[in-house]
Amino acid sequence: xxxxxxxxxxxxxxxxxxxxIALGKLRELSFSGIPCEGGLxxxxxxxxxxxxxxxxxxxxxxxxxxxELYSQFLREMIIQPGIAKANLGVSREDVTFxxxxxxxxxxxxxxxxxxxxxxxxQIDKDVRRLCPDISFFQRxxxxxxxxxxxxxxxxxxxxxxxEQTTLKSQTVAKNRSGVTNMSSPHKSPTPNSLSEYQVLxxxxxxxxxxxxxxxxxxxxxxxxxxxxxxxxxIVGPLYYTFAxxxxxxxxxHAEADTFFCFTNLMSEIRDNFIKSLDDSQCGITYKMxxxxxxxxxxxxxxxxxxQEQNIKPQFFAFRWLTLLLSQEFLLPDVxxxxxxxxxxxxxxxxxxxxxxxxxxxxxxxxxxxDFTLNMxxxxxxxxxxxxxxxxxxxxxxxxx
Numbered sequence: 449x450x451x452x453x454x455x456x457x458x459x460x461x462x463x464x465x466x467x468x469i470a471l472g473k474l475r476e477l478s479f480s481g482i483p484c485e486g487g488l489x490x491x492x493x494x495x496x497x498x499x500x501x502x503x504x505x506x507x508x509x510x511x512x513x514x515x516e517l518y519s520q521f522l523r524e525m526i527i528q529p530g531i532a533k534a535n536l537g538v539s540r541e542d543v544t545f546x547x548x549x550x551x552x553x554x555x556x557x558x559x560x561x562x563x564x565x566x567x568x569x570q571i572d573k574d575v576r577r578l579c580p581d582i583s584f585f586q587r588x589x590x591x592x593x594x595x596x597x598x599x600x601x602x603x604x605x606x607x608x609x610x611e612q613t614t615l616k617s618q619t620v621a622k623n624r625s626g627v628t629n630m631s632s633p634h635k636s637p638t639p640n641s642l643s644e645y646q647v648l649x650x651x652x653x654x655x656x657x658x659x660x661x662x663x664x665x666x667x668x669x670x671x672x673x674x675x676x677x678x679x680x681x682i683v684g685p686l687y688y689t690f691a692x693x694x695x696x697x698x699x700x701h702a703e704a705d706t707f708f709c710f711t712n713l714m715s716e717i718r719d720n721f722i723k724s725l726d727d728s729q730c731g732i733t734y735k736m737x738x739x740x741x742x743x744x745x746x747x748x749x750x751x752x753x754x755q756e757q758n759i760k761p762q763f764f765a766f767r768w769l770t771l772l773l774s775q776e777f778l779l780p781d782v783x784x785x786x787x788x789x790x791x792x793x794x795x796x797x798x799x800x801x802x803x804x805x806x807x808x809x810x811x812x813x814x815x816x817x818d819f820t821l822n823m824x825x826x827x828x829x830x831x832x833x834x835x836x837x838x839x840x841x842x843x844x845x846x847x848x
Contacts, residue, residue, distance in 0.1 A: 469502040478791035496790040518704035574680040585656040736761035764826035805840035
């Protein structure tokens with residue numbers, strides 16, 4: 449480890465040990481990348497995403513409260529309607545004629561259960577293929593959810609619920625703006641059949657199953673948006689970062705901590721996933737056009753070339769912006785980009801500059817290419833050096 453890196457670690461530790469965190473200083477340090485040693489990144493992300501307050505003294509009580517709240521969500525939303533477990537403090541009425549599974553009443557709990565299955569099937573389909581270039585999400589977690597997997601209770605796991613449902617996959621496909629493929633062409637293919645995945649022994653669960661629970665609970669608590677394809681790509685890097693925390697005490701609660709950080713992050717970007725807001729000033733169309741207006745300001749020649757070839761930002765920037773570049777780079781590089789995005793005061797304004805920088809860095813290829821070649825470049829971005837991209841985005845920001 450270089451002396452410079454050791455010095456950066458010490459700088460972070462100095463800021464984080466203060467009774468009240470100096471947010472400005474933490475942002476300044478994090479913008480250039482957060483060291484992964486000692487769980488620094490996990491802790492910084494929780495502060496930058498407003499999960500942990502700036503006052504250190506309140507961390508223990510707030511974490512305990514939030515983690516218990518998440519346990520309540522598990523009790524209320526992962527169990528099958530009609531099942532009661534008195535020892536967990538869950539009490540439900542017996543199923544009545546009015547709440548029979550065949551009751552067509554839209555307010556029926558069973559009707560809700562079946563509707564939830566439609567959302568669950570889409571989530572399940574997406575999380576099983578999460579980050580196919582690494583095996584992490586297929587591996588068993590060291591901290592399976594004992595609340596659900598305890599053999600003495602009767603909770604039904606989401607995996608079992610998916611296996612038992614007879615809904616057809618074509619009834620649940622839902623994504624943004626009719627886009628049928630949110631995956632980058634360079635991502636590895638993944639198995640299609642449930643049987644192609646490793647079956648873990650009873651009492652174990654894979655990391656993707658934890659992510660599935662997080663997304664399902666989020667969908668239940670946010671019925672206005674529920675689940676839209678691509679949210680799995682947002683929660684994945686968050687969960688990976690927290691579930692690999694070297695601090696085992698914090699790693700044990702990666703699921704709950706990820707849920708609340710994901711919820712906070714989604715509160716800032718959820719408009720990207722709501723089609724009815726596309727053409728508003730907070731919608732994704734406005735942001736895509738902003739990438740081009742910024743490019744016109746910084747490199748008018750390149751802007752005119754893309755306009756001449758009728759290459760619209762919707763063809764590539766939709767995925768870049770909606771998924772926070774999580775499909776354009778390998779996971780470690782995505783995490784590094786997110787260090788900077790989370791640290792910036794106007795974090796998603798800076799994302800627009802990153803997208804603009806990505807265009808400027810391949811300007812010579814774009815200027816010399818035809819429509820087909822340029823579309824291939826933009827949909828399978830060729831530069832892998834994210835430090836170079838972030839540096840160029842900062843230059844664009846400073847040149848204003």
